[in-house]
Amino acid sequence: MSGRIRWLGVVIVLCFVVLFLQLNNLQVVKAKQYATASDNPAQLLQKFNQPRGVIQSADGVILAQSLPVKNPCASCYKYQRQYPMGPLFAQITGFFSYSYGSTGIENTYNQYLATHNRPVKTLRDLLTTPSETDEVTLTLSTKLQQVAQQLLAGKDGAIVALDPTTGAVLAMYSNPTYDPNPLAVNDPKVETQAYDTDRTVDPATGFSPLASLAFQDIFQPGSTFKTVTTAAAYDQAPKLVNAYIPYYTCIPPHTLLGQTTELCNSSGDCGGTIAEMLPPSCDTGFAILGTRIGATSMTTEADGFGFNQQPPIDLPHSPFEVSQFLQPGCYQNAQVFLAFSSIGQKCTLASPLQMALVAAAFANGGLMMTPHVMYEIRDQYGNLVERYQPTPWHQATSLKTADAVRDLMVQVVRNGTASSVGFPPQDDVAAKTGTAQVGVGNTNTTDWMIAFAPASAPRVAIAVALPNQPKSAFGATAAGPLLKAMIEAALAGD
Secondary structure (H helix, E strand, O other), X not given: OHHHHHHHHHHHHHHHHHHHHHHHHHHHHOHHHHHOOOOOHXXXXXXXXXXXXXXXXXXXXXXXXXXXXXXXXXXXXXXXXXXXXXXXXXXXXXOEEOOOEEOHHHHHOHHHHOOEEOOOOOHHHHHHOOEEOEEEEEOOOHHHHHHHHHHOOOOOEEEEEEOOOOOEEEEEEEEOOOOOHHHHOXXXXXXXXXXXXXXXXXXXXXXXXXXXXXXXXXXXXXXXXXXXXXXXXXXXXXXXXXXXXXXXXXXXXXXXXXXXXXXXXXXXXXXXOHHHHOOOOOHXXXXXXXXXXXXXXXXXXXXXXXXXXXXXXXXXXXXXXXXXXXXXXXXXXXXXHHHHHOOOOOOEEEOHHHHHHHHHHHHOOOEEEOOEOEEEEEEOOOOEEEEOOOOEEEEOOOHHHHHHHHHHHHHHHHHOOOHXXXXXXXXXXXXEEEEEEEOOOOOEEXXXXXXXXXXXOXXXXXEEEXXXXXXXXXXXXXXXXXXXXXXXXXXXXX
């Protein structure tokens, strides 16, 4: 009996030791970890009881700010985030919500926007540990963003404008979009209702307002991708640059390995050299050209232009951002897939941001710069904290190739598929149209245009994408007028 009591005592002592160790672990070892955990209610309440820094556009317009809550209730927090421009910049600034966290700039640059300890500069700072918030200035122009918003009114699509020499995003707008203000209110019911509405996917289009079509979705880029195929010929197979491609109106079935249907041009027959085929956007010719270059070389070129990898823009990433060319399981040694992919169909998918980067690379002598939306960060006293330094992402192609493709894109404007758009000669535009046939039975199109200007000294590179257009629409007729207006606004200094 005494032995049992002795063992029971040992067990009880061990339990007390374990309890002591666990309490010590929770209250001492992991105290800071739990206290600062993002899901700690006290931490959440502290975040929303403190102000956050201002987010503003390149032209000084306030896009996000914290305002004190007037007569806050007992369960309310003291500050509320406000987005004065509403939906205009929503997919860039994102939102800061008690219930749903943060997105966009609010997320990427949270460490600067949130209240934080100011670096010690004086003895007083050492004694008081003062706190501050920083101000984030973006590269985007409010006026250019408003032009894009007006051009996309009533239609789904996206417009992206870049500075090709720095990678700065000058405008990036897409429809559908949303108003971030209801997601930042003091009422959880209002937040929930807004979030449920904004994340709802339209069954007719597959789009939801919370996801940006500009950089978080991908579409078949159509003939805009022929600029990459052209560069692949120059870089990977230079003997093909001046090679003769047979004329076809339609490539008959079984001409290419795996081909079961015709591959046709939108109008008439075409062929010849690259210089003869790019201005009229010859589908049959570029399909054959892609198969002659080969899958390995075409993939190498596409990868050099940023396909098949995450674009390094300073916004929260999505798995749907990665533009694709001949991903595994798509090619399988069937020439027909390579043929269609070389003209921007089938196994080629790209975001509008990606195709704006392609245009920017040709504009910048073949050097693709890292896209970015932050220009600089200053503290509340105006002192510079950080300024973005332009950084190369890829040497997409050589200067010689970029110049050659630029000259061909100028010909697309002067006497090719973009000649009907009516670009003013003084704008000196280099462009490429694109029309991707999509849907069951090719019942719809995704219409594109990419361009940069002036071609001789580029200041802006732009991509316009309009999904779910009628079958009768084309890149020049649907996207062309929008791109022309954006070019004119950008060159006018707007």
